[in-house]
Amino acid sequence: xxxxxxxxxxxxxxxxxxxxxxxxxxxxxxxxxxxxxxxxxxxxxxxxxxxxxxxxxxxxxxxxxxxxxxxxxxxxxxxxxxxxxxxxxxxxxxxxxxxxxxxxxxxxxxxxxxxxxxxxxxxxxxxxxxxxxxxxxxxxxxxxxxxxxxxxxxxxxxxxxxxxxxxxxxxx
Ligand SMILES: [Cu+2]
Numbered sequence: 001x002x003x004x005x006x007x008x009x010x011x012x013x014x015x016x017x018x019x020x021x022x023x024x025x026x027x028x029x030x031x032x033x034x035x036x037x038x039x040x041x042x043x044x045x046x047x048x049x050x051x052x053x054x055x056x057x058x059x060x061x062x063x064x065x066x067x068x069x070x071x072x073x074x075x076x077x078x079x080x081x082x083x084x085x086x087x088x089x090x091x092x093x094x095x096x097x098x099x100x101x102x103x104x105x106x107x108x109x110x111x112x113x114x115x116x117x118x119x120x121x122x123x124x125x126x127x128x129x130x131x132x133x134x135x136x137x138x139x140x141x142x143x144x145x146x147x148x149x150x151x152x153x154x155x156x157x158x159x160x161x162x163x164x165x166x167x168x169x170x171x172x
Pocket of ligand 1 (some may be wrong): 040064065066100101102103106
């Protein structure tokens, strides 16, 4: 019984985190060989994300590249062949052109839209689904409460029972 409660307690944070983490997405982009000049392209182009999301670039070509904001606001630094850049966060909505600092004619765009529009389908799901993620969180908290009460009960009963047993022994 205690092991089950422990398992629930361990699993609960995971259940709580998953729905929350889904809102701030990380979008993988790639640098690929293509029929262009130079023969490397950012893909997809444009990259479409929502406010607060991050983008990583994986270099699937031979030479090293960067993804660098045209305004200089951000850069991945050098992305060696076969590696993935650190995540770049886009906290504001807008259209952000970028390029490769090593091959300046390699260009791309990140389009960041306000969180409200893309998140409206999940909101609709919440309404029709009767609570969506809120229900699992509520149920999880309820389970946690029951689990804690049960664990407390087990703890309280054990010493009590043992004490009674000892008390009764001398009488017999
Ligand atoms: Cu490049």
